Amino acid sequence: MSAPVHCVLFDLDGTLVDTAPDLGHAANHVRATLGLPPLPLADYRPVASAGARGLLHKALGITPEHPEFDAHRRLFLDRYRAHLADDSRPFDGIAELLAGIEAQQRRWGVMTNKPAWLTGPLLDALDLAARACCAVSADEVPRAKPAPDGLLHAAALAGVAASNCVYVGDDLRDIDAAHAAGMRSIAAAWGYIGDTPVDRWGADRVVESPDALLHWLAGQPRG
Structure with missing residues (x-):
């Protein structure tokens, strides 16, 4: 299991x-x-x-x-x-996904290569900061993704073992960072993706939408 x-x-x-x-x-x-x-x-x-x-x-x-x-x-x-939040919005389905994660009595957080002086204000502007159990930026750890430093720090802040975390990202380096940290990796196919086809990233799972991710989580044990 x-x-x-x-x-x-x-x-x-x-x-x-x-x-x-x-x-x-x-x-x-x-x-x-x-x-x-x-x-x-x-x-x-x-x-x-x-x-x-x-x-x-x-x-x-x-x-x-x-x-x-x-x-x-x-x-x-x-x-x-x-102007970092003039037109930036959570992707369609993210609000329902986060509410669903919370309803499942799981935690959620953020780990990004964006610097902290942009990450915090953006999350605040979108009313997400207070809900996240952690928000870690690349400039707060020794090495940025694809190194595992940020994800390991995020898990520690959340009070959760890395093996009990999953990391969701839209770039190959997100998947590499998750594997290096000992976390399951999920490729967000609704994201920016880039040039390398998502099915070549080696992610543990590829999800097409936030709703699909929530459906997958519903079938996972909570402990």
Whole structure:
């Protein structure tokens, strides 16, 4: 029998919350300062889980080695911080999923590569912070995903063994981090996904919707 599920941990961007619109607006703001027209917001969606590096590469075709990357990154982050919840919303079905997890008397939390100075305000703005048993950002642990540090810290904050957690994410590094932490991994096929097909990630399970995840959880032992 599988280990009981006491806690469900979520990636943030592209899994719990659709942040692509506000991230795309911030990237287009950087383009505007250079006299460039905006890109369609849909162009940013596949890289929205990749942070400033991925978004600026899409917006400007530059990498961190570019001499002006840091300046563009600061401009991007300043704009994003000022507008991080203008159009960002939990994905369809997430509200029902979280309510269902709580009704099952399980805990849920967040582990993201987003820095804490953005994670906290975003969760606050969406009225999620007080409900999460933990919220861990990459800059609060020695190593970001795909290393297991953040997930292990989240489990410790939740007071739950790693083996009794599942991690839900929309990127290959989420699955790798879960495996490294000794957690079951769930690929959120409703998220941003990126270039590598989700069925090649090696996730323990692929779910197509938040409702499908809740249905799966209903069949899992609680302890």
